[in-house]
Amino acid sequence: MADLLRVDVADRVAVLTLDRPERLNAIGTATADRIESTLDELRADPSVRALVFTGAGRGFSAGADLDEIEALRTAYEFRAFVGRLTEVFGRLQAFAKPSVAAIHGFALGGGLELALACDLRVAERGAKLGLPEMKLGVLPGAGGTQRLPRLVPPGIAKQMILTGEPIDAERAYAVGLVNELVEPGEGLRVATALAGRLAAGAPLALAAGKALVDRIDGDLAAGIAAERETVSVMFTAEDRAEGLRAFRERRPADFRGV
Numbered sequence: 001m002a003d004l005l006r007v008d009v010a011d012r013v014a015v016l017t018l019d020r021p022e023r024l025n026a027i028g029t030a031t032a033d034r035i036e037s038t039l040d041e042l043r044a045d046p047s048v049r050a051l052v053f054t055g056a057g058r059g060f061s062a063g064a065d066l067d068e069i070e071a072l073r074t075a076y077e078f079r080a081f082v083g084r085l086t087e088v089f090g091r092l093q094a095f096a097k098p099s100v101a102a103i104h105g106f107a108l109g110g111g112l113e114l115a116l117a118c119d120l121r122v123a124e125r126g127a128k129l130g131l132p133e134m135k136l137g138v139l140p141g142a143g144g145t146q147r148l149p150r151l152v153p154p155g156i157a158k159q160m161i162l163t164g165e166p167i168d169a170e171r172a173y174a175v176g177l178v179n180e181l182v183e184p185g186e187g188l189r190v191a192t193a194l195a196g197r198l199a200a201g202a203p204l205a206l207a208a209g210k211a212l213v214d215r216i217d218g219d220l221a222a223g224i225a226a227e228r229e230t231v232s233v234m235f236t237a238e239d240r241a242e243g244l245r246a247f248r249e250r251r252p253a254d255f256r257g258v
């Protein structure tokens, strides 16, 4: 299997590239495992002070791996899949070294949820950021319903989640989902430079600063746990199967509320 995640280190910044361009950098459990093992390595590496996540090919990530999800057979398998992504994204958010997502093309579903677990986001004009799970008959299941409304006004988060429609990078910047809006082709360079500025910070202060800002309330863990259980129960709904059928058949889904 290809490496799934490429890691390049220079000037105290580790650039982690999602490397499945043929599947639009879809994130399955193997990619989640690679992210986790890489975090373990980088945690122990004093020469690395900050991270950048980016995607190979024409976009950041099209989300969780629908091929892998389609092969799941029980709510328990589904819950394990969802749990794996939420666990790894949670470890990324809690990681002592700051991270920047460099977004081009698209960051959708679990791809945007990965970017939400990063501390900062840089997006190129023209990129689409969204949580399209509603179009598949379900809800975001890797932290999106909890992290997005902590970054943007709840009304914007609710519109994105309940319509499943993406917003463009310009609007994402205007509502605070994106820290820096850059021209096409500039995302990785600007994100790496920003990470370089973060890397200049005192490691203990960086770690403490991250933790303090993330303490905006104590309910995040409970919210993500509730989200995980809700999404897992959805696995048994006919609408869930219809959502994927419609995607494969490239047609609007006919959800029946069953």
Ligand SMILES: CCCCCCCCCCCCC[C@H](O)CC(=O)SCCNC(=O)CCNC(=O)[C@H](O)C(C)(C)COP(=O)(O)OP(=O)(O)OC[C@H]1O[C@@H](n2cnc3c(N)ncnc32)[C@H](O)[C@@H]1OP(=O)(O)O
Pocket (backbone or CB within 6 Å): 022, 023, 024, 026, 062, 063, 064, 065, 066, 067, 069, 070, 081, 082, 085, 106, 108, 109, 110, 111, 113, 132, 133, 136, 138, 139, 140, 141, 142, 144, 231, 240, 241, 243, 244
């Ligand atoms: C069976 C259950 C269905 C419900 C799944 C939801 C479960 C939710 C809970 C568990 C996981 C939680 C994590 C997260 O919250 C959930 C998700 O991320 S679900 C996925 C969300 N993402 C999307 O819906 C985006 C899907 N992709 C697109 O809309 C388009 O591909 C695009 C990004 C707009 C690009 O469009 P195009 O340029 O037209 O390119 P194609 O569509 O032709 O795609 C090229 C090629 O890539 C394959 N592909 C695209 N996205 C994925 C993906 N997420 N996983 C796997 N493969 C993907 C696509 O099928 C094409 O392959 P080909 O058909 O050519 O073989």
